[in-house]
Amino acid sequence: MSEQISAFSHVDSAAQTGALVEFLDRTAADHFGEINRRSFDLLHLRDGAAVLDVGCGTGDDVRAMRAEVGARGCATGIDLSRRMVEEALARDCNSTFASRFLVGDVRSLAFADGAFDACRISRVLLHVDDPETALGEAARVVRSGGRIVAVEPDFDTLTLAHPDRATTRAVLDAFCDSFAHGGVGKWLAIWLRRLGMSEIRCEPRIVPIDAGFLRKGFQIEQMAKRACELGAIDEERRAGFLRTLDDLAAREEFFCAATVLLVSATRP
Ligand SMILES: C[S@@+](CC[C@H](N)C(=O)[O-])C[C@H]1O[C@@H](n2cnc3c(N)ncnc32)[C@H](O)[C@@H]1O
Numbered sequence: 001m002s003e004q005i006s007a008f009s010h011v012d013s014a015a016q017t018g019a020l021v022e023f024l025d026r027t028a029a030d031h032f033g034e035i036n037r038r039s040f041d042l043l044h045l046r047d048g049a050a051v052l053d054v055g056c057g058t059g060d061d062v063r064a065m066r067a068e069v070g071a072r073g074c075a076t077g078i079d080l081s082r083r084m085v086e087e088a089l090a091r092d093c094n095s096t097f098a099s100r101f102l103v104g105d106v107r108s109l110a111f112a113d114g115a116f117d118a119c120r121i122s123r124v125l126l127h128v129d130d131p132e133t134a135l136g137e138a139a140r141v142v143r144s145g146g147r148i149v150a151v152e153p154d155f156d157t158l159t160l161a162h163p164d165r166a167t168t169r170a171v172l173d174a175f176c177d178s179f180a181h182g183g184v185g186k187w188l189a190i191w192l193r194r195l196g197m198s199e200i201r202c203e204p205r206i207v208p209i210d211a212g213f214l215r216k217g218f219q220i221e222q223m224a225k226r227a228c229e230l231g232a233i234d235e236e237r238r239a240g241f242l243r244t245l246d247d248l249a250a251r252e253e254f255f256c257a258a259t260v261l262l263v264s265a266t267r268p
Contacts, residue, residue: 004219006178009127011081021087023217024057031207035151035260036122038203040065042149042264043118048072052116054106054138055079055124059088059099065120066099073097076116078104106134114143114267122151126184132191139195142267148197149264154185160214161255162248167241170232175223185261197265209256211249220245 005023007014014020028036040061045051047070053062056077066075077099079085088101104110106124119142125131135150142148155176162168176182189202214220224238233241248254 004178004222005217006127006180008123009180012083017081017083021058021084024060026213026217028060030213031209032122032151032260035205035207035262036061036064039120039122039149039151039262039264040068042201042262043120043147045069045073045118049117050074050115051076052111052119052138052141053077054109054119054121055127056088056101057084057123059084059091059101061120061122062088062099062101063092063095066095066097071097074100076100076102078102078106078109080105106137109137109141111141113140114146115141116146117143118147118149120149120151122149123153125150125152125188126155126179126181129180131181131184132187132194135188135191136195139192139197139265139267144267146267147264148192148267149262150188150192151260151262152185152188154183154259154261155179156183156186157259158209159255159257161253162241162244164237164241164244167227167233167237170227170230171220171224171241174227174230174232175218175220178223178226185259188261188263192263192265196268198268199264199266201264203262203264205260205262207258207260209258211245211254211256214245214256 045068049069051065056062056079059077062075062077085101119138121138128134192200227233228238
């Protein structure tokens with residue numbers, strides 16, 4: 001893909017929306033399999049439940065939850081992007097039980113207080129201007145006794161084994177800062193506590209990132225260029241950093257990992 005993943009804040013005006021869909025499919029398969037399954041478990045879905053997935057993307061997770069709530073249940077996905085909602089509807093057309101997909105903004109959900117038994121928000125808050133308010137909206141639409149689950153990375157702790165530590169820090173900072181809130185993961189439990197949620201449980205996960213994905217998915221070359229433009233590193237250090245990264249990968253001495261926070265709570 002050649003689209004910046006920070007473009008998830010404005011999918012419909014991104015240059016290559018297809019590349020963003022491709023990124024979601026790749027990461028769902030390679031990085032989020034266990035995390036997603038655990039997030040569904042933590043929602044405590046039962047037959048007949050109404051569940052909402054905020055920022056649902058391609059809708060694959062909505063379909064997975066739909067299967068758990070049965071014929072009497074209801075699964076809804078909302079996404080800011082019309083293009084993503086169209087993709088989700090197209091993928092849903094052969095499902096046994098149809099799901100509901102709507103265009104909507106997490107910052108102002110068009111649902112009544114307590115309208116859902118459970119609400120999930122995954123990989124969305126890092127792209128939103130005011131993520132604490134957005135999380136409050138997601139919590140607002142959960143009924144008393146219902147569950148909320150948030151899954152977000154914390155790119156402040158993205159780690160990469162590279163001998164030039166100063167340049168690595170500058171490049172990884174540029175990557176984290178390319179998002180509206182790249183370090184949002186660390187705040188989820190704190191914000192849920194401020195919202196008065198109970199039974200807050202925080203489950204961190206470390207996700208290995210391979211050299212190909214760091215380059216193509218995380219666009220590390222562009223991030224090094226960005227660090228240069230910001231004046232954090234010079235051109236010589238940028239070129240040397242990327243050269244060494246290639247050498248490390250060729251020698252199979254590459255290591256990179258991202259932290260993902262999986263946080264769940266109950267609405268009192
Ligand atoms: C990285 S994708 C994650 C999709 C899905 N939740 C998943 O984990 O595969 C982020 C999604 O959030 C959507 N999004 C971004 N800002 C949003 C907002 N303010 N309200 C609702 N959705 C938003 C994007 O359009 C995109 O589909």
